[in-house]
Amino acid sequence: MDRRHFISRTAATSAFIGMGGLTLHSCQQETTKHITILHTNDVHSHIDPFPTNHSSFPNLGGVAKRATLVEEIRKENPNTLLLDAGDIFQGTPYFNFYGGELEFKLMSMLQYDAATIGNHEFDNGLEGFAAQLPYAKFDFLSANYDFSNTILDGQVKPYKTFSRGGIKIGVFGLGVALDGLVSKNLYKETVYLDPIEMAQEASNTLKNNEHCDLIICLSHIGYQYTNSQRVDDLKLAAATENIDLIIGGHTHTFLEKPTVVQNRKDLPVLVNQVGCFGINLGRLDFYFESGKLTNTQGISISV
Numbered sequence: 001m002d003r004r005h006f007i008s009r010t011a012a013t014s015a016f017i018g019m020g021g022l023t024l025h026s027c028q029q030e031t032t033k034h035i036t037i038l039h040t041n042d043v044h045s046h047i048d049p050f051p052t053n054h055s056s057f058p059n060l061g062g063v064a065k066r067a068t069l070v071e072e073i074r075k076e077n078p079n080t081l082l083l084d085a086g087d088i089f090q091g092t093p094y095f096n097f098y099g100g101e102l103e104f105k106l107m108s109m110l111q112y113d114a115a116t117i118g119n120h121e122f123d124n125g126l127e128g129f130a131a132q133l134p135y136a137k138f139d140f141l142s143a144n145y146d147f148s149n150t151i152l153d154g155q156v157k158p159y160k161t162f163s164r165g166g167i168k169i170g171v172f173g174l175g176v177a178l179d180g181l182v183s184k185n186l187y188k189e190t191v192y193l194d195p196i197e198m199a200q201e202a203s204n205t206l207k208n209n210e211h212c213d214l215i216i217c218l219s220h221i222g223y224q225y226t227n228s229q230r231v232d233d234l235k236l237a238a239a240t241e242n243i244d245l246i247i248g249g250h251t252h253t254f255l256e257k258p259t260v261v262q263n264r265k266d267l268p269v270l271v272n273q274v275g276c277f278g279i280n281l282g283r284l285d286f287y288f289e290s291g292k293l294t295n296t297q298g299i300s301i302s303v
Contacts, residue, residue: 086118
C-alpha cells in the first residue's frame with residue numbers, strides 16, 4: 001500500500017467532529033499540539049487477510065497491512081498511541097495451535113502501547129493467559145477486574161499514563177461481567193467490579209492526581225444494549241465525568257465515525273468501535289491549545 005493510496009482512502013472516510021466550534025484549519029498553528037490515537041478491537045486471532053472470495057470481507061484485514069498503516073501514521077505524527085480493546089484471542093487455528101503467543105508477539109512488533117482484557121482472553125483459563133504474557137511487550141489494563149487472589153495478581157494494572165508531545169494521556173481498562181459468559185473454572189477468583197464506579201474512580205485519579213490532559217477508557221463491555229439495564233459504553237459515557245474517549249469492544253459494532261455522548265457534566269465524550277477481525281483501524285486526532293483540548297477528528301480506515 002503506497003502513501004498516496006493511504007492518504008486518499010483516509011480522506012474519503014474521514015468524519016469531522018467539532019469540540020469548541022473550531023475548524024481544523026484554525027487549530028493548525030505553531031502552538032497546537034497534535035495527538036493521534038489508533039485502535040483495534042475484537043481482532044480474534046485474525047492474522048491473515050480474508051480471502052478474495054470472502055462473502056463479507058474480501059481481501060480485508062491482516063496484521064501485515066495493519067502494520068503498514070500504523071507505520072505510515074507514525075511517520076506522519078510521532079505522537080501516536082496504538083491501543084486495543086480486547087478479545088485478541090480465539091477465532092482462527094492460530095489461537096488453537098499457539099494459545100495466543102503469536103498474537104502477542106505480533107502486537108509487540110507493531111508496538112502496541114496498551115490493551116484491555118476481553119472475555120475470550122480467559123478461554124484457556126487464567127493460567128493460559130498468564131503463560132502468554134511474557135510475549136506481550138505492552139501493558140494490560142483493567143480497573144474493574146480484581147485479580148488479587150489469582151495468578152494474575154500484580155500483572156494487570158488499572159491504568160497507565162503516557163506522555164506524547166508534551167501532552168499527558170491517561171488510559172484505563174474495563175471488562176465485561178464474566179458470570180454467565182465465561183466458565184467459573186476459567187476465571188476462578190477474579191472479582192468483577194461495577195464498571196461505572198471503577199471508571200469514575202480511575203478517571204478521577206487520572207485527572208486530579210496524575211493531571212492528565214487526555215483520558216481514554218479501553219472498554220470491553222459493549223457499545224449499546226437497548227431495552228436493558230446492562231452497562232454499555234453509551235451509558236458509561238453519560239454516567240461519568242473526566243473521560244474524553246471510550247474505545248469499545250465486545251459487540252463487534254461497526255461505526256463509521258465516533259458517537260458523541262454528553263457526560264454527567266454535559267461535556268462531550270467520544271465513543272468509538274471499529275467492528276471486528278482487524279478489518280478496520282480506528283484513528284482519532286486530538287488537537288490542544290495551551291493544554292486545552294480544542295478539536296478532534298475521527299475516522300475509520302479500512303485495512
